[in-house]
Amino acid sequence: MNALRFRRTALAVATAAVLPFALTACSEDAKSSDAAPSASASADGANPDTASSDPAMAMDKPFGAACAGVPAEGAGSFDGMAKDPVATAASNNPALSTLVAAVKQAGLVDTLNNAKDITVFAPTNDAFAKIPKADLDKVLADKAMLTKILTYHVVGQKLTPKQLENGSFDTLEKTKLTTAGSGEAYKVNGTSNVVCGNVPTANATVYIVDTVLMPK
Numbered sequence: 001m002n003a004l005r006f007r008r009t010a011l012a013v014a015t016a017a018v019l020p021f022a023l024t025a026c027s028e029d030a031k032s033s034d035a036a037p038s039a040s041a042s043a044d045g046a047n048p049d050t051a052s053s054d055p056a057m058a059m060d061k062p063f064g065a066a067c068a069g070v071p072a073e074g075a076g077s078f079d080g081m082a083k084d085p086v087a088t089a090a091s092n093n094p095a096l097s098t099l100v101a102a103v104k105q106a107g108l109v110d111t112l113n114n115a116k117d118i119t120v121f122a123p124t125n126d127a128f129a130k131i132p133k134a135d136l137d138k139v140l141a142d143k144a145m146l147t148k149i150l151t152y153h154v155v156g157q158k159l160t161p162k163q164l165e166n167g168s169f170d171t172l173e174k175t176k177l178t179t180a181g182s183g184e185a186y187k188v189n190g191t192s193n194v195v196c197g198n199v200p201t202a203n204a205t206v207y208i209v210d211t212v213l214m215p216k
Contacts, residue, residue, distance in 0.1 A: 063161070063184045066124070066195035066208060069095060078199065085113035086120050086204035096208070098128040106146045112154070118204045119155040119169075121177070121188055123212045124195065131212060148173055152215040158205045161186070161198055175215050189213055 062070070062078055070093065071077045081089035087109045090096045099122055103109055112120070128136060139145055152173035159169065164179040164186045171177055179188050186194040192211035199206040 060198075062196060062199045064194060064196040064208070066095070067199075070196065070199075081206075082200045082202065084202055086115075086118070086201040086206065087112040089201040090120075090122060090206070095124050095126075096122055098125045099123055102128075102140060102146060102150060105140055106143055106150055108147065108150055113203070115154075115156075116203060117156075117158045118172075119157065119159040120204050120206050121153045121155075121192070121194075121213060122206050122208045123153070123192075124208060124210060127192075127210050127212050148215060149212070152177065153213055159207075160205075164194075164197075164207075171215075173215050177213060 067078075071080075074080055074092075075084070076092035076094070080092060084092070087100070087103055090103070091100045103112065112118075131139075139149065152171050152175065154172040155169045155177070156172060157169075159167070159179075165182050167179040168176050169179070177189055179186060180190070181187055181194070184197070186197065186207070188194065188207075188209055192209040192213055194207045195210050196208040199208065
């Protein structure tokens with residue numbers, strides 16, 4: 001009987017001794033478990049900062065649906081165009097062949113290639129195709145009128161997408177054009193859409209547009 005009491009007493013003492021250690025271990029596990037989400041949250045918290053910088057980084061590069069049609073390699077690629085002055089760079093882009101022909105017709109190749117830090121709003125072939133053929137032929141045959149129209153597409157400073165959000169700029173034609181928009185959607189004079197923007201060349205920034213701009 002005494003032996004049985006002794007065993008029960010010993011078991012109670014052992015249980016009492018082990019229990020605090022078990023509770024302590026559980027407490028430490030709980031702390032570790034609590035700390036894990038905090039560390040994860042901290043790691044996740046860094047991602048929004050990185051993500052928030054992505055749009056700005058993206059806007060340092062060409063943007064727009066028509067950019068997909070630019071060759072990945074060669075003189076007509078973005079890297080290739082960045083090495084050439086603007087008239088030469090445009091001549092390597094098949095979508096700008098009508099514009100290039102008009103620039104040559106007006107004798108503006110050297111003017112554009114030798115200019116410093118300009119912005120060119122470059123109409124695509126489809127933009128010129130919107131003009132009735134008879135009217136386009138008439139313009140191409142009139143050097144003074146052609147020069148007036150082409151120089152209206154050129155601004156004497158490099159424009160960033162941010163500046164296009166709500167802008168009014170003097171052109172080489174000596175009148176103003178206006179821009180508006182945000183993100184990757186911009187209009188010039190309220191009618192011409194930027195379809196591939198922020199394209200770098202050696203001396204200019206190019207915004208390819210879907211409608212020819214007409215000076216007042």
